[in-house]
Amino acid sequence: MTEELITLNHGSGGRAMARLIEEIFIHHFNADSNNTELAKKNDAARLNVQTSHIVTTIDAHVISPLFFPGGDIGSLAVHGTINDLSMAGARPLALTAAFILEEGFKISTLKSLVKSMALAAKEAGVNIVSGDTKVVEKGKGDGVFITTSGVGLCDHDVSLGAEQIKVGDKIILSGSIGDHGIAVMSAREGLQFDTALLSDSCALNDLVDNMMQHFKHAIHCMRDPTRGGIASALNELSEQADKGFRIYEAAIPLKESVRAACELLGLDPAYIANEGKLVCFVAEEQAEALLAKMRKHPHGRDAAIIGEVLAEPGVQLQTTLGTRRRLEMLSGEALPRIC
Amino acid sequence: MTEELITLNHGSGGRAMARLIEEIFIHHFNADSNNTELAKKNDAARLNVQTSHIVTTIDAHVISPLFFPGGDIGSLAVHGTINDLSMAGARPLALTAAFILEEGFKISTLKSLVKSMALAAKEAGVNIVSGDTKVVEKGKGDGVFITTSGVGLCDHDVSLGAEQIKVGDKIILSGSIGDHGIAVMSAREGLQFDTALLSDSCALNDLVDNMMQHFKHAIHCMRDPTRGGIASALNELSEQADKGFRIYEAAIPLKESVRAACELLGLDPAYIANEGKLVCFVAEEQAEALLAKMRKHPHGRDAAIIGEVLAEPGVQLQTTLGTRRRLEMLSGEALPRIC
Numbered sequence: 046m047t048e049e050l051i052t053l054n055h056g057s058g059g060r061a062m063a064r065l066i067e068e069i070f071i072h073h074f075n076a077d078s079n080n081t082e083l084a085k086k087n088d089a090a091r092l093n094v095q096t097s098h099i100v101t102t103i104d105a106h107v108i109s110p111l112f113f114p115g116g117d118i119g120s121l122a123v124h125g126t127i128n129d130l131s132m133a134g135a136r137p138l139a140l141t142a143a144f145i146l147e148e149g150f151k152i153s154t155l156k157s158l159v160k161s162m163a164l165a166a167k168e169a170g171v172n173i174v175s176g177d178t179k180v181v182e183k184g185k186g187d188g189v190f191i192t193t194s195g196v197g198l199c200d201h202d203v204s205l206g207a208e209q210i211k212v213g214d215k216i217i218l219s220g221s222i223g224d225h226g227i228a229v230m231s232a233r234e235g236l237q238f239d240t241a242l243l244s245d246s247c248a249l250n251d252l253v254d255n256m257m258q259h260f261k262h263a264i265h266c267m268r269d270p271t272r273g274g275i276a277s278a279l280n281e282l283s284e285q286a287d288k289g290f291r292i293y294e295a296a297i298p299l300k301e302s303v304r305a306a307c308e309l310l311g312l313d314p315a316y317i318a319n320e321g322k323l324v325c326f327v328a329e330e331q332a333e334a335l336l337a338k339m340r341k342h343p344h345g346r347d348a349a350i351i352g353e354v355l356a357e358p359g360v361q362l363q364t365t366l367g368t369r370r371r372l373e374m375l376s377g378e379a380l381p382r383i384c
Numbered sequence: 385m386t387e388e389l390i391t392l393n394h395g396s397g398g399r400a401m402a403r404l405i406e407e408i409f410i411h412h413f414n415a416d417s418n419n420t421e422l423a424k425k426n427d428a429a430r431l432n433v434q435t436s437h438i439v440t441t442i443d444a445h446v447i448s449p450l451f452f453p454g455g456d457i458g459s460l461a462v463h464g465t466i467n468d469l470s471m472a473g474a475r476p477l478a479l480t481a482a483f484i485l486e487e488g489f490k491i492s493t494l495k496s497l498v499k500s501m502a503l504a505a506k507e508a509g510v511n512i513v514s515g516d517t518k519v520v521e522k523g524k525g526d527g528v529f530i531t532t533s534g535v536g537l538c539d540h541d542v543s544l545g546a547e548q549i550k551v552g553d554k555i556i557l558s559g560s561i562g563d564h565g566i567a568v569m570s571a572r573e574g575l576q577f578d579t580a581l582l583s584d585s586c587a588l589n590d591l592v593d594n595m596m597q598h599f600k601h602a603i604h605c606m607r608d609p610t611r612g613g614i615a616s617a618l619n620e621l622s623e624q625a626d627k628g629f630r631i632y633e634a635a636i637p638l639k640e641s642v643r644a645a646c647e648l649l650g651l652d653p654a655y656i657a658n659e660g661k662l663v664c665f666v667a668e669e670q671a672e673a674l675l676a677k678m679r680k681h682p683h684g685r686d687a688a689i690i691g692e693v694l695a696e697p698g699v700q701l702q703t704t705l706g707t708r709r710r711l712e713m714l715s716g717e718a719l720p721r722i723c
Contacts, residue, residue, distance in 0.1 A: 056721075058612025058657070061618070069387030087545060088468040088608070088626060091440035091538060099438065101535050102428035103480035107518045129427040141442035143531045146482070177531075179446045181721060188523040192482045192516075194533030199430060206426060269427070272396025281402070285425060295631050318397070376396030382395075382520060 049152035056146070056180030062220070069156055073163040074173045082139075082174040090174035092139055098199040100135035103127060105192045107381040112156065113232040114120055115225075115244030116320075119158035121384060122246050123173075124320060126193040131253040132267045132323065134205040135197025140166060142193045144282040147186035155189065162191075169248035171195075198200040200261070203358035207285030214354040215332035217325045218289060219252065219339060220245065220347040221298040222275050226317035226383050227306045227352065236309075240302035245321035252344040254337060256325070263331035269323050271384055273375045275317040278324060279360045280374035292352035292372060295365045315362075316375050318383045326354065388491035395485070395519030401635040405517065408495055412502040413512045421478075423512040429513035431478055437538040439474035441465060444531045446586065448721040450497065451573040454564075454583030454628045455659075457530055458497035460723065462512075463503035463659060464610070465532040465589050470592040471606045471662065473544040474536025479505060481532050482516040485663065486525035494528065501530075508587035510534075541599070546624030553693040555629060556664045557679060559584065559686040560637040561614050565644045565656035565722050575648075578716060579641035584660035591683040595674060597665070602670035608662050610723055611713045615654040617663060619713035631691035634704045654701075655714050657722045667700035 054061040066086070075084050082090035082301050097118075107123040116124075123140065130137045141161065146155065155383060166173050224245040249269065270278035275297070279290055299314055307314045321344060327335050332350055339345030355361075362372040393400040405425070414423050421429035445461040455463075464477065469476045481501065485494065505512050563584040570581050588608065595603060605625075609617035614636070618629055638653055646653045660683060661703030666674050671689055694700075701711040 053720040055613075057714060057719070058616050062391060062612075063713070085545060085547070086620070087472060088443075089435060089439045089440050089472040089534075089536070091474075093436055093608070094433070094438055095436060097434060098430060098434055099433055099535065100428045100430050101440075101478060101480055101483045101533070102514050103442075103533050104427075104516045105482035105484050105518045105531060107484055107520050132427060133428040133430060135428070135430075136452050137439060141440055141532075143442045143444035143534055145446055145529055145531075168692060175441050176444045179444045179529075179721075179723075180527075182528060184523065185526040187520060187677050190484055190518075190520075190529070192442065192481055192484075192531035192533075194440070194442050194482075194531075195428075196438065196535055198427070206424060208424070233720070271397070273393075273401075274408070277397050281425070313415065374402070375396060381392040382518075384518075 051148055051150040051152060051180055053148055056178060062178065065214035069159050069175055071108060073159045076163060080172045080215040089141065094198060097181045097201055100130055100133045100199050101198040102129040103192065103194040104129060105190060106191050106384060107382050108384050109189055110232050112226045114242060116246040117158055117165060119161035120165040121246050121274050121320060122191040122193045123162050124246050125384065126195040127169050127233050127248045127250050128269045130195050130197035132231050132269055134203040134257060135199040137171045137197045137250055138198050139172055139177040140193055140195045143172050143190060145186055145190040146180045147188055148180055148183040150188050152232055159199060165302050167202045169250055178238050203261055205264065205266050207266055207282045210286040210288055210326045210354055211265060212288060213355050214265055215329050215350050216352040217298060218349055218351045219323045221300045221343045222319055223303045223307060223314035225320040226308045226380055227303050228283045229383055230310060230380065238302060238306055242302055242306060245319055247321035247344055249321065249323055249344060252342045255338060255342050260331055260335045263328040264325055267323050270315040270319050272318050274316040275319060276372050277375045283358060286357060289353050289355040289357045289359045289361065291355055291361050293363050296349050296351045300347050311373055315372060320384065386710060390485045390487055390489040390491060390519055392487055392519050395517060398628050401517065408498050409515055411645050412498045415502060419511045426495055427617040433537060436540055439469055439472045441468040441537040441566040442531065442533040443468060444529060445723060446721050447723050449571055450527055450639050452583055453567045455579060455585040456500050456502035459504040460585050460659060461530040462501050463531045463585050464709045464723065465534040466508050466510060466587045466589050466606045469534050469536035470589045471544040471608055473596060476510045476589055477535045477537050478513040479510055479532055479534045480514040481530060482527040484525055486527055487519060489527050493556065508589055529548045535564055542600055544605050546605055546621045549627055549665045549693055550604060550606055550627040551627060551693050551695050552668050553604055553665045554668050555687050555691040556666060556675055557636060557688055557690045558684045560639045561658055562642040562646060562653035562656035564659040565719055568641050577641060577645055581641055581645060586660035586683055588660065588662055588683060591681045592676060598604055599670055599674045600669040605665040606662050608657050611657050613655040615659060615711050616714045622697060622699050626697060627700045628694040628696045628700060630694055630700045630702060632672050632702050634686050635690045636687050637686045655709060659723065688711050
């Protein structure tokens with residue numbers, strides 16, 4: 046059987062594109078036929094909402110390789126956008142997806158990725174309601190890039206953001222750091238480790254729903270520490286909040302396998318990307334109760350209080366040796382195409 | 385002065401990326417400081433809405449060359465997504481934008497494109513409220529790809545779509561066809577024509593606002609005939625509506641310069657992309673009044689009734705010679721990367 050490949054015709058707006066959309070995208074994204082907006086094949090989807098606040102976001106995904114231990118660019122594209130909505134305190138309402146395909150890309154690979162997206166969306170309880178497909182000539186892309194955008198609904202009395210962070214707030218991290226970046230690096234470099242390293246890529250909306258149920262006024266800010274790792278996320282938030290954070294190195298959950306791999310690769314886990322973790326700033330008096338709640342959820346099992354908010358700016362790391370150093374923002378050697 | 389170029393570091397989530405976002409994206413997309421959600425630098429934007437219906441859409445833009453007579457990939461990315469919202473009868477509320485940059489891309493070029501997006505968004509009265517930036521290695525992209533998504537608000541009593549098209553409806557086209565595709569082809573091939581050929585790329589939301597004001601119940605469906613041209617758009621709608629269309633070739637507005645260029649290039653203008661036109665299906669008795677209204681708007685000046693809806697499926701072209709032929713969907717030679 047010859048392998049079907051993407052041709053420029055698949056992007057031309059004609060029959061070939063119509064078939065691709067019908068047989069791959071609509072087929073999988075509407076598998077249980079409840080995604081009526083997608084099935085209508087309009088260029089935009091109409092959604093009914095009962096709210097006065099919506100949240101919207103967009104994320105381009107260019108990860109290499111396309112498949113990695115624990116996920117692929119498809120599931121990652123769904124998780125990434127859901128998590129951005131969740132971090133704003135919104136419940137994901139719908140996703141849209143745009144594909145930039147390289148001529149010669151295997152249609153069977155596209156199908157696998159679309160299936161993976163459909164599964165990830167179904168698990169998170171969200172529909173992919175609209176999409177777009179473009180094709181570029183061989184050598185002008187890299188297989189597939191997937192951009193996802195999302196719309197979420199927000200309760201009128203929820204207002205999360207760096208500007209809400211208060212001195213004295215506790216900082217909770219939902220689990221171990223570096224899993225995603227190290228899993229991708231090991232796949233990219235063909236490294237073998239004794240222990241299997243899996244990406245933590247997952248949708249955090251259910252964990253956040255649980256957290257918001259009882260603590261929506263105690264939680265001041267959430268952020269998923271993706272590219273640039275927890276160090277960059279904390280530095281960004283510190284700048285935006287104009288406050289400082291004291292972080293206890295010993296309190297940061299880190300898998301032994303990830304620690305060992307980082308040592309081998311000469312990487313600092315604080316700068317490695319995560320795709321299924323969040324940091325959360327919570328009023329001090331509610332921190333222990335929230336932590337207990339998070340630990341009952343599969344995606345928060347290893348949650349820990351890792352620090353607290355101070356008045357003076359900057360992110361300060363209290364090391365396991367008892368010394369203090371500034372945890373700087375990433376400013377150099379990148380791990381390119383990690384998401 | 386050395387030319388600043390995009391490096392992989394610009395996509396790493398660290399300092400370089402933060403500077404790029406601050407100095408280029410936020411600087412231009414928030415030029416008049418009323419785009420407070422973007423300025424907050426969260427990963428998602430929160431919007432207040434007073435409606436029960438929202439519309440969302442996404443479009444990837446991979447046009448080559450990046451600059452063409454009458455526009456560039458930046459303005460096109462804004463217009464394209466606004467128009468998809470407008471075609472659903474929604475007023476654009478906000479846009480998001482994701483950039484996939486190739487290592488080595490000139491930062492000055494990026495700046496021009498971002499400025500052009502900011503201007504296009506301002507002219508259309510919409511903010512770009514959230515975004516994302518990724519960088520791929522040299523040779524794995526093509527300068528820049530821009531994906532835009534949008535959210536629009538829809539009146540509860542508006543319900544446009546192919547399924548609303550009725551036998552007897554008149555088909556109105558808002559202006560001349562083929563302008564965009566031919567302008568891009570001429571730029572790509574370095575062709576010189578006697579007359580300047582300009583893309584029709586523009587935002588149609590104001591024209592649609594005007595149309596919907598008095599005719600929102602008479603208009604049954606709108607579509608912008610982009611990739612694949614008017615022939616593909618009409619065939620798609622005919623299939624979705626399960627109705628037929630009779631189109632009068634002589635009634636289709638076509639600029640003499642575009643006709644001549646098509647002849648020279650061996651192209652059929654019915655299959656050439658448009659980026660500032662719409663086809664509209666309207667109740668017969670309101671067609672003339674709507675046409676008169678459209679002609680008063682700069683983007684509808686050359687509007688014309690080009691046909692009507694029949695019961696039997698298929699798109700039938702009544703030629704200027706008096707013969708009839710089926711206007712088929714595009715199924716072959718593409719004009720790649722036209723949008």
